[in-house]
Amino acid sequence: MKLRATHVLYAAALLGFVLLPQLITVKYYLHLSVLALVWVIAAQGQNLIQGYTGYVSIVQAGFMGIGAYSTTLMGIHFALPVWLTILLAPCVTALFALAAGYPSLRVKGHYFAIVTLAFNLVIFIVLMHATDLTQGEAGISGIPKPGREDGWFDFANRQVYYYFVLVIAVIMTGLAALIVRSRIGQTLIAIRQNETLVGAIGIAAWKYKLFAFVAAAMYAGLAGALYAHYQSFINPEIFGLAQSLDAILAVIIGGSGTILGPVIGAFVVVFLPEYLRFADSFRLILYGLLLVLATIFMPRGIVGVVGQLWARITGKAAS
Amino acid sequence: MIEILQQIVNGVAIGGVYVLIALGLTTVFGILGIAHFAHGSVSMFGGYLTFFMVTAWGFPLLLAILIALIVGFLLGMLIELLAYRPVRNANHINAFIVALGLTMMVEGLNLQFFGHEQVVIPTNLARVFDIGGVTIPELRLYVIIAAALLIIAMTLFVEKTKTGQAIRAVAENRDAAILMGVNVKTIPLVVFAISTALGVCAGVMVGSLFAIAPGIGEWLVVKGFAVLILGGLGSIPGAIVGGLVLGVTEALAAGFISSAYKDVIAFVVMIAVLLLRPQGLMGKA
Numbered sequence: 001m002k003l004r005a006t007h008v009l010y011a012a013a014l015l016g017f018v019l020l021p022q023l024i025t026v027k028y029y030l031h032l033s034v035l036a037l038v039w040v041i042a043a044q045g046q047n048l049i050q051g052y053t054g055y056v057s058i059v060q061a062g063f064m065g066i067g068a069y070s071t072t073l074m075g076i077h078f079a080l081p082v083w084l085t086i087l088l089a090p091c092v093t094a095l096f097a098l099a100a101g102y103p104s105l106r107v108k109g110h111y112f113a114i115v116t117l118a119f120n121l122v123i124f125i126v127l128m129h130a131t132d133l134t135q136g137e138a139g140i141s142g143i144p145k146p147g148r149e150d151g152w153f154d155f156a157n158r159q160v161y162y163y164f165v166l167v168i169a170v171i172m173t174g175l176a177a178l179i180v181r182s183r184i185g186q187t188l189i190a191i192r193q194n195e196t197l198v199g200a201i202g203i204a205a206w207k208y209k210l211f212a213f214v215a216a217a218m219y220a221g222l223a224g225a226l227y228a229h230y231q232s233f234i235n236p237e238i239f240g241l242a243q244s245l246d247a248i249l250a251v252i253i254g255g256s257g258t259i260l261g262p263v264i265g266a267f268v269v270v271f272l273p274e275y276l277r278f279a280d281s282f283r284l285i286l287y288g289l290l291l292v293l294a295t296i297f298m299p300r301g302i303v304g305v306v307g308q309l310w311a312r313i314t315g316k317a318a319s
Numbered sequence: 320m321i322e323i324l325q326q327i328v329n330g331v332a333i334g335g336v337y338v339l340i341a342l343g344l345t346t347v348f349g350i351l352g353i354a355h356f357a358h359g360s361v362s363m364f365g366g367y368l369t370f371f372m373v374t375a376w377g378f379p380l381l382l383a384i385l386i387a388l389i390v391g392f393l394l395g396m397l398i399e400l401l402a403y404r405p406v407r408n409a410n411h412i413n414a415f416i417v418a419l420g421l422t423m424m425v426e427g428l429n430l431q432f433f434g435h436e437q438v439v440i441p442t443n444l445a446r447v448f449d450i451g452g453v454t455i456p457e458l459r460l461y462v463i464i465a466a467a468l469l470i471i472a473m474t475l476f477v478e479k480t481k482t483g484q485a486i487r488a489v490a491e492n493r494d495a496a497i498l499m500g501v502n503v504k505t506i507p508l509v510v511f512a513i514s515t516a517l518g519v520c521a522g523v524m525v526g527s528l529f530a531i532a533p534g535i536g537e538w539l540v541v542k543g544f545a546v547l548i549l550g551g552l553g554s555i556p557g558a559i560v561g562g563l564v565l566g567v568t569e570a571l572a573a574g575f576i577s578s579a580y581k582d583v584i585a586f587v588v589m590i591a592v593l594l595l596r597p598q599g600l601m602g603k604a
Contacts, residue, residue, distance in 0.1 A: 050412075056412055056415070103590060103593070103594050104590070104593075106593075106594065106597060107593060107597050109411075110348070110354050110411075110552060111548060111552070111593065111597070113354065113415070114354070114544045114545070114547070114548055115548070115589075115590060115593060117541060117544070118541075118545060118586040118589060118590065119586075121541060121582065121586060122582075122583050122586055122587075125579075125580065125582055125583050126583065129579040129580065241537065241541075245419055248416070248419075249416065249419070252412070252413075252416050256412075282427065282431065283427070284423050284424070284426060284427030284430065285423070285424050285427035285428060285431065286427075287420075287423055287427075288419075288420040288421060288422070288423030288424035288425075288426075288427060289420065289424055290420075291416060291417075291419065291420030291423065292402055292417050292420035292421060292424070295406060295409075295413050295416045295417050295420065296405045296406055296417070299406075299409050299410070299413050
């Protein structure tokens with residue numbers, strides 16, 4: 001019965017996402033919805049390393065930057081088709097993640113968090129200063145969109161791009177669910193719960209941790225590539241520390257270590273600051289306050305709170 | 320040779336600021352196990368406050384610093400009491416998220432009160448000393464001396480006083496400290512008060528040596544954490560050595576390699592140290 005209830009929930013959520021552009025009347029909200037879907041992909045990746053493996057990585061936006069810049073630069077310098085560069089971007093990001101993850105996964109906890117944070121800063125500084133390649137702070141504009149200019153696949157049309165990102169976000173969410181259910185995913189959860197024990201029963205934990213780290217980076221690289229082709233403009237500003245923190249918040253607010261959590265969290269992280277616009281200059285203060293209160297009073301995220309409510313209504317233990 | 324000495328002197332000044340920030344972070348980490356990410360923004364609040372009192376109200380600099388210190392002292396206690404105490408027993412990631420929320424709030428408050436203009440605390444210390452070819456601006460010298468005095472005072476406080484002993488006891492073994500009659504409710508208050516006051520000093524130094532602007536606080540706290548990694552989390556001697564190493568590395572990198580990439584080089588050094596000595600330079604294995 002419980003399984004059926006969650007399936008209905010997933011179907012309803014999917015239907016909601018499909019109908020969303022028809023329900024939205026303000027174009028700006030459609031724009032935010034596309035951004036939120038991009039963030040769903042990035043947050044699903046973050047959830048693999050942070051939520052399931054229990055290693056807080058603070059470099060997700062940096063990896064998004066690598067994805068965004070690699071798809072853009074491959075398009076410019078090698079004249080590759082957009083489809084191909086979008087597919088190659090996560091692979092390039094994975095190479096960087098391998099190089100960064102191998103040394104940093106030797107340390108745990110706060111050390112790991114701070115080392116990844118340093119990686120994000122390094123990526124940001126290089127994007128800012130390697131002006132020959134990245135054009136620095138001014139950024140790169142006129143990034144082409146995939147598809148043709150006519151008919152169904154006119155990706156310059158915001159609604160079409162919404163569905164494009166939606167399909168990819170659904171696929172990536174499904175993939176995350178498959179990973180979690182697989183033996184690899186179960187090992188990741190075991191690492192979060194007791195890494196020493198995992199090592200003691202003869203599993204090379206570092207391989208699994210590296211897998212989670214690289215997979216998370218590939219999600220970020222894909223999200224970054226989709227972002228670049230959607231906005232047609234990128235500069236280093238949007239791949240900084242603050243955005244990596246947003247990815248962490250999306251996972252925490254939505255519900256860490258759940259499949260639906262990052263989806264909800266990504267929308268909260270994109271839409272909440274917009275809704276707080278009425279508060280004008282108090283926006284940042286209010287956003288911060290909400291975060292502090294949310295962490296103190298609902299540490300298991302929105303999914304956790306809803307799950308508890310559901311359990312209370314149906315009288316069953318929360319799954 | 321003179322050139323190298325010159326860069327080292329420059330590095331020691333900024334390194335002193337890093338040490339002050341890192342001392343606060345490392346005592347907080349040692350005792351509560353949390354990464355107090357808002358520390359940089361709170362420190363910058365102290366710098367802004369000093370600037371405001373000096374320029375808008377015409378207070379003498381030393382009086383303004385003293386008032387800012389007292390405000391920092393109280394603010395630290397408030398932060399511990401209202402933000403961190405409620406998540407004391409939760410997962411450490413929650414305390415980190417609280418720290419992020421706090422950072423946003425303090426950055427927002429700074430923007431609200433002091434605007435987004437870059438400000439420099441006026442000091443009127445324009446003399447430049449020349450010692451054997453190495454030039455030291457008066458201000459920089461005072462910063463080095465003040466930082467050294469504060470570091471010595473902090474070390475003596477932690478090593479020699481009863482309260483310091485209690486702080487070390489809680490950091491080492493919380494349960495045993497409770498059994499020995501240490502009041503574990505007041506110790507975090509004391510630690511946050513002193514850490515924040517040290518942070519305010521660092522904020523004033525940054526504000527007079529360089530400038531205060533939005534975002535500087537985050538930059539500073541990241542440097543503080545880099546120092547902690549270099550020296551070893553929770554270690555006070557580690558914070559001192561790490562801060563000076565980071566400051567001097569940066570100055571040498573800026574002087575001889577590339578000023579644009581000095582932070583990159585500093586982080587590469589940090590990561591290299593971490594690989595060779597995962598517990599940090601002064602950390603226990």
